[in-house]
Amino acid sequence: MNNDDAKPKFYESHYKELPYNPKLKDRAKELRKARNLPEVIFWNQVKREKFLGLDFHRQKIIGDYIVDFYCPELDLVVEIDGEIHKYKQEYDAKRDNYFRKLGLYVIHFKAVDIKYNLDNIMIDLVKFCKSIFEDMKFRID
Numbered sequence: 001m002n003n004d005d006a007k008p009k010f011y012e013s014h015y016k017e018l019p020y021n022p023k024l025k026d027r028a029k030e031l032r033k034a035r036n037l038p039e040v041i042f043w044n045q046v047k048r049e050k051f052l053g054l055d056f057h058r059q060k061i062i063g064d065y066i067v068d069f070y071c072p073e074l075d076l077v078v079e080i081d082g083e084i085h086k087y088k089q090e091y092d093a094k095r096d097n098y099f100r101k102l103g104l105y106v107i108h109f110k111a112v113d114i115k116y117n118l119d120n121i122m123i124d125l126v127k128f129c130k131s132i133f134e135d136m137k138f139r140i141d
Contacts, residue, residue: 018102019063028066031059038080038111039068045122046071052129062102065095074132075104078125082111105132 039058046056046069060070062077069078077099085092085108096106107128109121 021064024061028059038114041114077104077106079108081108
C-alpha cells in the first residue's frame, strides 16, 4: 500500500494549485536556514509525519507570502507569531483573509507559548486539525 492509499478519500489538497511567486524562493530558503527557536521547537514536533501522520512543510510560498508551516493534507497554514506581530495585526489579517479565500485554514500560535507551553499548543493543534477533518468530511458527504 503506498502513502496515497493510506490517506482518507476526503484529502483533496489544493497544494499543486496554490499560487506561487518564484521570486520568493531564495527568501524562503533563507528563512528555513534561520534558527528561529520557536519555529525549530514546533518543527521538531511535526516533521517527518510525527504529528497525526501529517506532512508539514516549512516556509512554504503561497502567492506573494511565505507561511511558517503548511500541511497540504489539511490545507492548513500554521503561523508562529513573535513580538513583532503585535504591530502587524492589519497585515496579518490581510494575509489570513487571502489564505482563507484560497480555501486554506489558518491558525496562529504565539512564539512565547511554543517555548513555554508546548504541550497545550499541541493539544490545541490536535483539536483544530480534528475540526478540519470534520469540516472536510461534511463537505464531501
